[in-house]
């Protein structure tokens with residue numbers, strides 16, 4: 301669906317220095333995915349999402365959507381293409397002097413749709429986002445969550461195939477965030493949309509994304525399936541993001557033992573889906589004559605799929621322990637030796 305190649309974006313600051321907001325970035329987003337891009341402040345997230353519909357012009361590189369390179373389109377074709385890319389914003393960007401219904405009708409007007417079509421489509425969209433009873437309210441009369449619902453309805457007006465979300469839940473309270481994320485998930489399924497969202501909150505990624513890319517200082521540093529990234533974050537930054545929503549860090553008493561050289565042989569076993577861990581670990585204990593004490597465990601759910609990690613202390617013959625670890629790895633558990641003992 302989207303293929304970004306060798307993308308660069310440079311800005312000049314007030315002093316005339318060049319700031320490389322995006323550096324040689326390559327990314328592929330498949331059709332029908334909810335793809336999250338996460339990074340700390342200043343990483344280049346907003347720049348990247350604005351590049352995706354050419355609200356920002358790249359300094360170099362290409363952005364293909366369904367095989368069409370946006371950077372090569374003339375203004376007229378770019379405008380047409382943009383109508384098929386919906387976008388929602390952190391600050392909603394609603395027209396304050398227009399009602400809910402008029403805000404939703406606005407992009408349909410721009411697309412040249414006739415009056416009866418516009419009215420009918422607006423009714424459908426208000427129903428979709430559960431705001432039919434607020435049709436004649438103005439944005440100032442709505443809660444943040446309701447404003448974002450209007451933003452979503454407006455973004456979907458011209459039946460886009462791609463929806464871009466620029467920190468859509470960052471200014472919402474936790475309940476509204478949850479309901480907006482659920483709405484995004486539902487409409488993604490119902491309309492078979494591809495969604496690209498940027499966020500600085502790992503909770504958003506955990507809640508609705510299928511794939512995630514982590515960016516830092518304009519560079520893509522890690523990318524993959526959300527479950528894999530949670531189970532095996534490769535970079536320090538990703539690990540920090542994961543730790544913000546999943547209790548991944550070792551408890552202080554274990555860290556202390558490691559520092560004092562008293563911890564023994566410790567492994568972290570991460571598993572996805574219920575029950576896969578227990579029979580396999582007890583099998584390892586029997587098969588290789590190893591003692592395995594669970595020192596610490598943490599279990600959560602990622603989009604209804606159980607996901608957890610256990611920290612085990614292994615005792616036994618060195619060679620048998622090696623074989624035991626290999627055995628776990630072959631069973632598709634993610635095993636990380638955290639202390640050699």
Ligand SMILES: Nc1ncnc2c1ncn2[C@@H]1O[C@H](COP(=O)(O)OP(=O)(O)OP(=O)(O)O)[C@@H](O)[C@H]1O
Pocket residue numbers: 311312313319320321339340341342343344345346347348500
């Ligand atoms: N119009 C601009 N002119 C000059 N520099 C810019 C401009 N827009 C962004 N930048 C710089 O580019 C870098 C990336 O900014 P960007 O807003 O894309 O980051 P971000 O990850 O979205 O940050 P935040 O989460 O704080 O919004 C920053 O160093 C920023 O100062």
